Amino acid sequence: xxxxxxxxxxxxxxxxxxxxxxxxxxxxxxxxxxxxxxxxxxxxxxxxxxxxxxxxxxxxxxxxxxxxxxxxxxxxxxxxxxxxxxxxxxxxxxxxxxxxxxxxxxxxxxxxxxxxxxxxxxxxxxxxxxxxxxxxxxxxxxxxxxxxxxxxxxxxxxxxxxxxxxxxxxxxxxxxxxxxx
Amino acid sequence: xxxxxxxxxxxxxxxxxxxxxxxxxxxxxxxxxxxxxxxxxxxxxxxxxxxxxxxxxxxxxxxxxxxxxxxxxxxxxxxxxxxxxxxxxxxxxxxxxxxxxxxxxxxxxxxxxxxxxxxxxxxxxxxxxxxxxxxxxxxxxxxxxxxxxxxxxxxxxxxxxxxxxxxxxxxxxxxxxxxxxxxxxxxxxxxxxxxxxxxxxxxxxxxxxxxxxxxxxxxxxxxxxxxxxxxxxxxxxxxxxxxxxxxxxxxxxxxxxxxxxxxxxxxxxxxxxxxxxxxxxxxxxxxxxxxxxxxxxxxxxxxxxxxxxxxxxxxxxxxxxxxxxxxxxxxxxxxxxxxxxxxxxxxxxxxxxxxxxxxxxxxxxxxxxxxxxxxxxxxxxxxxxxxxxxxxxxxxxxxxxxxxxxxxxxxxxxxxxxxxxxxxxxxxxxxxxxxxxxxxxxxxxxxxxxxxxxxxxxxxxxxxxxxxxxxxxxxxxxxxxxxxxxxxxxxxxxxxxxxxxxxxxxxxxxxxxxxxxxxxxxxxxxxxxxxxxxxxxxxxxxxxxxxxxxxxxxxxxxxxxxxxxxxxxxxxxxxxxxxxxxxxxxxxxxxxxxxxxxxxxxxxxxxxxxxxxxxxxxxxxxxxxxxxxxxxxxxxxxxxxxxxxxxxxxxxxxxxxxxxxxxxxxxxxxxxxxxxxxxxxxxxxxxxxxxxxxxxxxxxxxxxxxxxxxxxxxxxxxxxxxxxxxxxxxxxxxxxxxxxxxxxxxxxxxxxxxxxxxxxxx
Numbered sequence: 001x002x003x004x005x006x007x008x009x010x011x012x013x014x015x016x017x018x019x020x021x022x023x024x025x026x027x028x029x030x031x032x033x034x035x036x037x038x039x040x041x042x043x044x045x046x047x048x049x050x051x052x053x054x055x056x057x058x059x060x061x062x063x064x065x066x067x068x069x070x071x072x073x074x075x076x077x078x079x080x081x082x083x084x085x086x087x088x089x090x091x092x093x094x095x096x097x098x099x100x101x102x103x104x105x106x107x108x109x110x111x112x113x114x115x116x117x118x119x120x121x122x123x124x125x126x127x128x129x130x131x132x133x134x135x136x137x138x139x140x141x142x143x144x145x146x147x148x149x150x151x152x153x154x155x156x157x158x159x160x161x162x163x164x165x166x167x168x169x170x171x172x173x174x175x176x177x178x179x180x181x
Numbered sequence: 182x183x184x185x186x187x188x189x190x191x192x193x194x195x196x197x198x199x200x201x202x203x204x205x206x207x208x209x210x211x212x213x214x215x216x217x218x219x220x221x222x223x224x225x226x227x228x229x230x231x232x233x234x235x236x237x238x239x240x241x242x243x244x245x246x247x248x249x250x251x252x253x254x255x256x257x258x259x260x261x262x263x264x265x266x267x268x269x270x271x272x273x274x275x276x277x278x279x280x281x282x283x284x285x286x287x288x289x290x291x292x293x294x295x296x297x298x299x300x301x302x303x304x305x306x307x308x309x310x311x312x313x314x315x316x317x318x319x320x321x322x323x324x325x326x327x328x329x330x331x332x333x334x335x336x337x338x339x340x341x342x343x344x345x346x347x348x349x350x351x352x353x354x355x356x357x358x359x360x361x362x363x364x365x366x367x368x369x370x371x372x373x374x375x376x377x378x379x380x381x382x383x384x385x386x387x388x389x390x391x392x393x394x395x396x397x398x399x400x401x402x403x404x405x406x407x408x409x410x411x412x413x414x415x416x417x418x419x420x421x422x423x424x425x426x427x428x429x430x431x432x433x434x435x436x437x438x439x440x441x442x443x444x445x446x447x448x449x450x451x452x453x454x455x456x457x458x459x460x461x462x463x464x465x466x467x468x469x470x471x472x473x474x475x476x477x478x479x480x481x482x483x484x485x486x487x488x489x490x491x492x493x494x495x496x497x498x499x500x501x502x503x504x505x506x507x508x509x510x511x512x513x514x515x516x517x518x519x520x521x522x523x524x525x526x527x528x529x530x531x532x533x534x535x536x537x538x539x540x541x542x543x544x545x546x547x548x549x550x551x552x553x554x555x556x557x558x559x560x561x562x563x564x565x566x567x568x569x570x571x572x573x574x575x576x577x578x579x580x581x582x583x584x585x586x587x588x589x590x591x592x593x594x595x596x597x598x599x600x601x602x603x604x605x606x607x608x609x610x611x612x613x614x615x616x617x618x619x620x621x622x623x624x625x626x627x628x629x630x631x632x633x634x635x636x637x638x639x640x641x642x643x644x645x646x647x648x649x650x651x652x653x654x655x656x657x658x659x660x661x662x663x664x665x666x667x668x669x670x671x672x673x674x675x676x677x678x679x680x681x682x683x684x685x686x687x688x689x690x691x692x693x694x695x696x697x698x699x700x701x702x703x704x705x706x707x708x709x710x711x712x713x714x715x716x717x718x719x720x721x722x723x724x725x726x727x728x729x730x731x732x733x734x735x736x737x738x739x740x741x742x743x744x745x746x747x748x749x750x751x752x753x754x755x756x757x758x759x760x761x762x763x764x765x766x767x768x769x770x771x772x773x774x775x776x777x778x779x780x781x782x783x784x785x786x787x788x789x790x791x792x793x794x795x796x797x798x799x800x801x802x803x804x805x806x807x808x809x810x811x812x813x814x815x816x817x818x819x820x821x822x823x824x825x826x827x828x829x830x831x832x833x834x835x836x837x838x839x840x841x842x843x844x845x846x847x848x849x850x851x852x853x854x855x856x857x858x859x860x861x862x863x864x865x866x867x868x869x870x871x872x873x874x875x876x877x878x879x880x881x882x883x884x885x886x887x888x889x890x891x892x893x894x895x896x897x898x899x900x901x902x903x904x905x906x907x908x909x910x911x912x913x914x915x916x917x918x919x920x921x922x923x924x925x926x927x928x929x930x931x932x933x934x935x936x937x938x939x940x941x942x943x
Binding site for chain 2: 016019020023024027028029030031032033035036038039040041045048049050052053056087089091092093094097098100101102113114117118132135136137141142143144152153157158160161164167168171
């Protein structure tokens with residue numbers, strides 16, 4: 001019995017601590033996935049918590065053949081859609097694309113990609129880094145980011161767009177082995 | 182939407198802050214565009230990576246929340262305190278509105294749905310698990326004056342909680358029917374018809390109410406008060422089992438030692454007097470009917486106070502009494518409205534809601550509405566209104582939203598009273614004034630009578646015939662924030678075709694002025710950032726106004742013509758008259774001066790100055806011109822004959838790349854050849870599109886020259902602002918505008934909004 005299987009067995013018997021250990025590695029993915037659906041940093045935090053509780057209460061419905069990560073994501077999806085409904089966001093054009101982006105469970109190259117991304121964020125310069133980190137890592141609204149940077153929301157939107165493009169190019173180059181950001 | 186626009190919009194979409202209209206545009210565009218679909222895929226791969234890094238950076242916090250959530254069911258009583266404290270933290274982080282729900286299990290049926298959540302609302306699990314709405318056994322709590330929740334059961338029964346209110350043990354799953362325990366606070370209940378023998382039972386610490394179908398209000402503090410508006414309610418006192426039936430239009434108070442008897446809800450013929458210096462406290466709505474009177478007789482030296490505790494002052498039925506309130510601080514009068522999940526207004530809680538009939542009198546002066554809500558009047562018969570020198574400050578709780586349909590005016594008045602009605606000298610610092618009745622006087626001839634309306638969704642809308650709007654200062658603020666990431670449908674000023682609007686200062690908004698279809702004259706209109714300085718139908722007389730671009734302090738939206746004639750003439754309309762106005766685009770507005778939609782008509786365009794328009798080659802899809810068809814139309818030569826008369830105008834835009842004066846024409850006339858179509862434009866008899874410096878006295882201001890702070894304090898008045906701008910835009914020495922206006926308007930008429938007041942040297 002591997003470590004996860006043992007934890008799962010304990011969790012199914014109601015051991016919350018075991019479940020906590022089991023679910024912890026998936027929390028960043030669940031947060032990102034939920035945020036991509038409901039488009040709200042704080043609501044995504046709630047969704048992660050809600051998802052964990054539902055999963056814990058329904059562990060007996062988890063069949064052995066189902067991937068734990070996929071199962072968690074299915075629960076999170078339902079909660080995130082509900083959160084999105086409450087936020088009065090109804091556009092669905094991105095839903096399939098979100099699913100595609102999360103199809104791969106976590107390939108081996110992910111950690112290298114993350115490292116490259118971290119380096120590239122630091123290479124963005126103070127303002128670009130401020131926008132990306134402020135919005136993504138600290139959950140600030142664009143207006144709050146704008147206030148911090150003493151600029152307009154429109155400028156922040158443009159800065160975020162440009163930063164996304166720079167990050168994309170930078171990560172691509174680094175993955176090709178080039179050094180320049 | 183183009184692909185370039187879509188790509189940038191997708192980046193903002195992923196932040197959750199793209200305005201709904203742009204989201205809709207993406208929804209239309211992306212599914213059918215392979216390139217944008219691929220871009221979305223790339224963005225989401227990056228978004229996942231950033232999101233997971235963000236998740237990893239807060240993994241301890243997420244893990245702690247999971248731990249807390251998992252611990253929940255084992256300690257249900259202790260949980261409320263912890264949830265509340267966490268909620269408080271969340272409120273600080275997220276702003277004013279939050280709901281905190283520990284998550285529902287999926288196998289428990291929902292008994293009701295929370296349709297509305299506003300402010301601090303807690304849904305707290307009971308011992309049982311819950312469904313995705315509100316589950317069996319749950320408790321619901323609203324906390325603080327501004328909080329509200331609306332709970333709807335599948336049969337349509339609604340419970341509305343406001344303020345510090347808590348309901349425990351909600352139930353609908355047992356054979357006995359709906360149950361609720363109202364521990365404290367105020368609940369309005371609209372109970373649909375319940376099955377025979379299964380009434381809804383609402384229990385309080387003092388009594389138990391059984392309801393088969395009714396509209397009622399329950400208030401629980403040291404007693405339990407049950408007011409029944411429709412239907413009937415059976416009430417049993419817990420202490421001794423005494424019972425009473427409460428019919429529609431009556432109420433009962435259940436408490437130890439008080440007789441358990443029903444009393445009429447509306448007390449007939451009351452007269453309430455609050456003498457100078459006194460405080461009057463409301464424990465419930467103050468309801469006037471018949472000829473009831475309320476007099477609050479404060480003085481400048483001895484003000485009165487009305488402590489309303491979120492209760493309201495309202496009338497029942499047709500009221501023909503008298504309300505006189507002077508020098509009074511009205512504290513927490515009324516509450517915020519409640520909206521349903523579909524965004525429609527569910528219920529309102531105006532501070533004053535008065536239905537004045539026959540010869541009722543409403544006189545409110547020198548009073549301050551502190552943390553209070555809105556005023557709604559219906560004024561009929563020969564009833565009179567004088568609302569003067571009052572203040573509704575920035576602490577107002579009048580509901581303002583980025584969407585217009587969810588915003589409530591501070592002061593709304595309807596009805597057909599033929600009595601005198603005045604709204605003067607007031608200071609309104611949140612929301613707007615909306616008056617549809619006839620013959621109101623809004624503002625006046627002196628600065629003391631000016632209304633100052635400044636703030637979010639500030640505006641003045643007067644739709645009644647015979648109304649005069651004079652000497653007011655209206656400044657609409659549109660700050661962007663997390664709560665207001667965008668503003669929609671912001672208009673700031675409207676007057677009806679039978680009304681006169683003059684000597685007002687009107688600033689900012691998306692349509693600063695729209696549909697002024699009577700006399701609109703001698704006003705200053707400033708700070709355009711979106712859409713139009715003025716949007717109108719094909720009627721009205723718009724003259725002697727100064728239109729200035731200004732420098733509003735928020736990002737620009739989509740801008741179009743200074744004046745946009747948007748509708749064709751309606752029956753009886755002869756076209757809009759636009760004369761003797763000065764338009765200063767401040768070298769920042771690459772927009773037309775006059776834009777006319779297809780079929781629209783400007784009856785006369787004369788004696789106007791178009792100044793400092795930095796026109797480029799293009800205006801949206803076609804070439805730019807000062808007087809042109811709508812942006813959707815191409816430019817032709819001659820343009821559409823949508824001008825009845827166009828002459829004696831002046832144009833001067835030295836920084837324009839393209840200088841084209843007219844892309845509209847006058848039927849049967851040739852530009853610059855025929856009187857009535859530019860023959861007498863400056864320089865008189867000049868070439869097409871020729872321009873001449875108007876030589877204003879100046880200096881021409883880049884931004885609005887006065888601070889709201891000084892206007893609020895009274896250091897700067899409306900007359901001072903108008904005098905300042907009129908001085909700047911007066912024709913200076915040697916100005917070609919002097920005496921160059923249409924002689925049909927009188928010899929010595931100048932071109933522009935301000936006449937130099939003297940004949941040109943011969």
